[in-house]
Amino acid sequence: MSVLVIAEHDNAEVRTATLNAVTAAGEIDTDVDLLVAGSGCGGVADECSSIQGVTRILLVDDPAYEHDLPENLSPLVQGLAERYSHVLAPASTFGKSLLPRVAARLDVQQISDISDIESSDTFVRPIYAGNALATVQSTDSVKLITIRTTAFDAAPTEGGDAAIEKIEAVPCPALAEFLGQELTPSERPELTSAGIVISGGRGMQSGENFAMLERIADKLGAAVGASRAAVDAGYVPNDYQVGQTGKVVAPNLYIAVGISGAIQHLAGMKDSKVIVAINKDEEAPIFQIADYGWVADLFTAIPELEAALDADP
Amino acid sequence: MKVLVPVKRVIDANIKVRVKSDQSGVELNNVKMAMNPFCEIAVEEAIRLKEAGAAEEIVLVTAGIRQSQETLRSGLAMGADRGILIETDEALEPLAVAKLLKAVVEREEPGLVLLGKQAIDGDNNQTGQMLAGLLNWSIGSFVSKLETGDGSISVVREVDGGLEKVRLKSPAIVTVDLRLNEPRYASLPNIMKAKKKPIDMFTPEDLGVGVAPRVTVLKVVEPPARDAGVKVSSAAELVEKLRQEAKVI
Numbered sequence: 057m058s059v060l061v062i063a064e065h066d067n068a069e070v071r072t073a074t075l076n077a078v079t080a081a082g083e084i085d086t087d088v089d090l091l092v093a094g095s096g097c098g099g100v101a102d103e104c105s106s107i108q109g110v111t112r113i114l115l116v117d118d119p120a121y122e123h124d125l126p127e128n129l130s131p132l133v134q135g136l137a138e139r140y141s142h143v144l145a146p147a148s149t150f151g152k153s154l155l156p157r158v159a160a161r162l163d164v165q166q167i168s169d170i171s172d173i174e175s176s177d178t179f180v181r182p183i184y185a186g187n188a189l190a191t192v193q194s195t196d197s198v199k200l201i202t203i204r205t206t207a208f209d210a211a212p213t214e215g216g217d218a219a220i221e222k223i224e225a226v227p228c229p230a231l232a233e234f235l236g237q238e239l240t241p242s243e244r245p246e247l248t249s250a251g252i253v254i255s256g257g258r259g260m261q262s263g264e265n266f267a268m269l270e271r272i273a274d275k276l277g278a279a280v281g282a283s284r285a286a287v288d289a290g291y292v293p294n295d296y297q298v299g300q301t302g303k304v305v306a307p308n309l310y311i312a313v314g315i316s317g318a319i320q321h322l323a324g325m326k327d328s329k330v331i332v333a334i335n336k337d338e339e340a341p342i343f344q345i346a347d348y349g350w351v352a353d354l355f356t357a358i359p360e361l362e363a364a365l366d367a368d369p
Numbered sequence: 370m371k372v373l374v375p376v377k378r379v380i381d382a383n384i385k386v387r388v389k390s391d392q393s394g395v396e397l398n399n400v401k402m403a404m405n406p407f408c409e410i411a412v413e414e415a416i417r418l419k420e421a422g423a424a425e426e427i428v429l430v431t432a433g434i435r436q437s438q439e440t441l442r443s444g445l446a447m448g449a450d451r452g453i454l455i456e457t458d459e460a461l462e463p464l465a466v467a468k469l470l471k472a473v474v475e476r477e478e479p480g481l482v483l484l485g486k487q488a489i490d491g492d493n494n495q496t497g498q499m500l501a502g503l504l505n506w507s508i509g510s511f512v513s514k515l516e517t518g519d520g521s522i523s524v525v526r527e528v529d530g531g532l533e534k535v536r537l538k539s540p541a542i543v544t545v546d547l548r549l550n551e552p553r554y555a556s557l558p559n560i561m562k563a564k565k566k567p568i569d570m571f572t573p574e575d576l577g578v579g580v581a582p583r584v585t586v587l588k589v590v591e592p593p594a595r596d597a598g599v600k601v602s603s604a605a606e607l608v609e610k611l612r613q614e615a616k617v618i
């Protein structure tokens with residue numbers, strides 16, 4: 057058995073989600089290869105060679121792979137998959153758009169978003185917005201799996217010594233053309249790997265008011281997230297959304313401000329270690345899962361919290 | 370252009386699901402069912418394309434038990450033209466659904482297939498991507514904006530870092546995200562009209578597709594419960610608790 061992990065990167069740096077997938081791969085087998093496909097991504101391969109638990113880096117450097125187009129990457133991964141018992145990718149928008157396409161072409165039923173590994177063919181995954189956990193066993197000869205990144209620690213980026221092997225690009229049909237991107241600029245930690253997350257909901261009332269949460273975030277070194285209602289209302293960009301259909305986070309501390317606690321939101325944050333809820337409605341369902349609940353108007357509570365964080369412990 | 374919209378019948382998003390005590394799955398008996406919310410967004414988008422003159426016909430397709438017809442009817446009431454039911458009692462996995470949809474695509478030859486990005490029961494997020502793979506078509510997944518052009522479709526995708534714009538060669542597959550549109554409610558006259566719209570029936574055998582599952586569900590359990598904690602009444606108290614008790618800041 058050996059496992060292939062598809063690295064997620066932006067041709068300059070590897071994304072943390074890749075490190076979580078490497079840890080999951082290591083729970084299946086000790087022989088773990090990492091595919092770095094991109095354009096001008098040699099530096100990423102070098103960076104990845106020191107990740108602990110990786111045996112070999114497969115580097116493919118070709119303009120066709122610059123933008124993660126599944127149409128282009130899928131023939132490459134499909135060709136490699138036959139040499140492995142498992143192919144893993146993070147359950148990020150990258151992994152979710154690529155891996156099912158490969159699975160279909162290999163006639164394999166992919167297993168999505170696993171949160172635990174019981175054996176080389178048996179996995180646990182949340183279903184129904186995390187209201188149930190299914191233990192499933194795959195009968196396919198190659199297993200294609202996406203990894204819930206919050207369920208597996210990030211592999212250490214030091215101490216590994218993987219060999220880098222260059223491989224050839226695989227011809228692909230010109231089906232899609234990348235036109236551009238609008239990435240949300242942020243100096244703060246990445247939402248899905250941050251140790252602390254502070255999220256705002258419809259109760260924030262406007263995008264400007266999110267500045268209050270940003271000030272707290274900067275004091276705590278936290279990432280800022282949001283409920284769907286806050287994103288739909290245009291307060292913050294789409295990539296802030298935490299939940300069943302947004303991002304899944306599990307930080308040490310999650311602070312929910314003006315968020316009611318709909319099941320779809322809980323699906324994305326209820327595995328956080330400590331949960332704080334600030335809401336003026338004491339009946340809000342978020343309080344049922346909060347370790348510390350504060351029934352208060354956020355417009356007075358948040359400035360008070362900011363001041364209290366400044367005060368000497 | 371013909372638009373094909375695969376829709377799924379799922380437990381209504383507002384219902385709290387219950388795990389069966391024998392751990393075989395979740396309780397589906399006497400539970401309110403509805404069209405998967407993402408599929409509603411796909412149906413709405415197809416109707417808007419038709420209203421804008423970019424689509425001529427909207428065909429809905431669903432695979433599942435006989436009652437899935439109700440899901441087709443609700444999409445027809447929104448404004449789709451006709452439906453296809455692929456009837457089976459088998460619990461369908463995304464790969465099987467994608468194979469069934471491929472067979473329908475080969476018969477119907479649509480210029481665009483609009484799917485939900487995810488069904489909120491299994492949370493698989495696979496079927497559209499798989500269908501694109503089987504057909505070797507282009508795909509725009511997690512789409513929040515869509516424009517049809519000559520021989521191509523431009524989409525804006527919601528990705529982890531923000532937004533991404535891609536041009537897809539037609540025919541194409543698009544899976545829709547929450548912010549593409551807000552689905553309309555069906556009016557009473559349209560609900561009446563929908564009863565007369567045609568629904569074709571097939572079985573997987575008719576389409577020559579095997580749908581036996583590849584993955585065995587060994588058990589389904591409730592996740593560990595989280596207990597409500599304590600209430601605090603001031604910022605100082607909260608910060609104190611986070612520092613001294615929880616030790617997270």
Ligand SMILES: Cc1cc2nc3c(=O)[nH]c(=O)nc-3n(C[C@H](O)[C@H](O)[C@H](O)COP(=O)(O)OP(=O)(O)OC[C@H]3O[C@@H](n4cnc5c(N)ncnc54)[C@H](O)[C@@H]3O)c2cc1C
Nearest residue numbers: 257258259283284285299300301302314316321336337354
């Ligand atoms: C298919 C589907 C997928 C979905 N996916 C997601 C998802 O991924 N993520 C997600 O978050 N949601 C998702 N939702 C939406 C979800 O069901 C809820 O509608 C949403 O989470 C509500 O957001 P909210 O809590 O911010 O807003 P509301 O439910 O409106 O709650 C606002 C809260 O703010 C409080 N409040 C208001 N003013 C103040 C104040 N001044 N001070 C303190 N508190 C105040 C109120 O008491 C209330 O509790 C999904 C829904 C569907 C159907």
Ligand SMILES: Nc1ncnc2c1ncn2[C@@H]1O[C@H](COP(=O)(O)O)[C@@H](O)[C@H]1O
Nearest residue numbers: 375376432484485487488493494495496
């Ligand atoms: N049984 C089905 N019949 C028709 N369409 C389906 C079915 N299952 C899934 N789909 C489509 O595929 C999308 C994604 O589902 P999934 O891959 O299961 O998350 C749904 O929103 C539907 O558009």
